[in-house]
Amino acid sequence: MVLDSPGTPLREAELPAPVAGPGQVVVAVDACGVCRTDLHVVDGELPGPKLPLVPGHQVIGRVVEAGARFGAGERVGVPWLGWTCGECRYCLSGRENLCDRARFTGYQLDGGYAELAAADERFCFPVPDGYNDVQAAPLLCAGLIGYRSLRLAGDAERLGLYGFGASAHIVAQVARHEGRRVFAFTRAGDGEAQAFARELGAEWAGDALAPAPEELDAAIIFAPAGELVPAALAAVANGGSVVCAGIHMSDIPSFPYELLWGERVLRSVANLTRRDAEEFMALAPRVPVRTEVEAFPLAEANEALARLRSGEVRGAVVLRVRAAA
Numbered sequence: 001m002v003l004d005s006p007g008t009p010l011r012e013a014e015l016p017a018p019v020a021g022p023g024q025v026v027v028a029v030d031a032c033g034v035c036r037t038d039l040h041v042v043d044g045e046l047p048g049p050k051l052p053l054v055p056g057h058q059v060i061g062r063v064v065e066a067g068a069r070f071g072a073g074e075r076v077g078v079p080w081l082g083w084t085c086g087e088c089r090y091c092l093s094g095r096e097n098l099c100d101r102a103r104f105t106g107y108q109l110d111g112g113y114a115e116l117a118a119a120d121e122r123f124c125f126p127v128p129d130g131y132n133d134v135q136a137a138p139l140l141c142a143g144l145i146g147y148r149s150l151r152l153a154g155d156a157e158r159l160g161l162y163g164f165g166a167s168a169h170i171v172a173q174v175a176r177h178e179g180r181r182v183f184a185f186t187r188a189g190d191g192e193a194q195a196f197a198r199e200l201g202a203e204w205a206g207d208a209l210a211p212a213p214e215e216l217d218a219a220i221i222f223a224p225a226g227e228l229v230p231a232a233l234a235a236v237a238n239g240g241s242v243v244c245a246g247i248h249m250s251d252i253p254s255f256p257y258e259l260l261w262g263e264r265v266l267r268s269v270a271n272l273t274r275r276d277a278e279e280f281m282a283l284a285p286r287v288p289v290r291t292e293v294e295a296f297p298l299a300e301a302n303e304a305l306a307r308l309r310s311g312e313v314r315g316a317v318v319l320r321v322r323a324a325a
């Protein structure tokens with residue numbers, strides 16, 4: 001499924017089979033998660049995508065053209081971080097997620113809305129057993145970015161999650177596993193999302209712009225809505241952190257300095273490192289994280305994107321590329 005130009009529907013196309021370049025493997029895609037970032041790419045909210053582009057950066061597949069690290073038949077995940085320079089200040093200090101020359105799967109590199117994908121095998125990783133392909137796909141970005149966001153939230157006991165979608169439904173499980181208390185903030189009156197959050201261990205779920213039931217120690221904002229930033233700052237205690245997990249957000253309204261005062265911290269999370277992936281893929285089966293998924297066939301990628309855009313999804317949206325995935 002190909003994006004020819006932002007703002008237009010994806011087009012079903014027959015493309016030449018990708019060939020593995022140096023350091024790459026080719027994988028037969030079994031499933032590919034649909035991320036909010038895909039919506040931002042397709043809608044033109046992120047500048048300069050490769051065009052035409054095969055979107056998708058939560059790729060689960062089996063290696064069909066082996067490399068040095070992964071042999072034929074091995075199941076691998078291909079994440080958002082597709083390539084880094086390896087020599088800049090960021091890459092040399094454990095912060096490859098910030099590399100200015102980084103290239104991202106399904107954005108500057110063709111991704112997983114396809115039957116075959118080529119990927120730099122240094123950035124692929126093994127997928128834990130115990131997850132089928134469709135269930136595993138949301139771990140790759142919703143899970144990974146959520147995990148990195150949770151780490152950056154520090155040791156907060158009372159954790160607010162703003163926007164209860166694919167990432168939050170995974171983070172809530174990890175946070176509960178770590179003994180934290182989870183508070184879920186959704187759109188006003190979204191009773192289904194609030195009930196879902198309670199099922200996953202949130203002790204409270206309610207409207208994002210209404211007052212929190214008690215002070216929070218940290219908040220993670222997954223919804224791309226800038227007005228949540230002052231709301232979350234108002235909800236955290238002195239010294240608390242507000243972590244913005246999305247790659248794109250509407251403008252943040254101006255707010256009184258008082259909301260930041262008291263050593264509150266406001267920060268974003270950008271991308272992921274390979275170390276995040278290793279840590280989270282080891283942790284997920286131990287929690288164990290269970291992903292809730294709505295699956296669509298590859299040819300219905302536009303419908304899958306529309307479904308995600310609707311905000312009514314319970315958990316994550318995934319494209320089932322191989323019929324038995």
Ligand SMILES: [Zn+2]
Pocket residue numbers: 084085086087088089090091096099100101102
């Ligand atoms: Zn670099």
Ligand SMILES: [Zn+2]
Pocket residue numbers: 035036037038057080141142
């Ligand atoms: Zn993503």
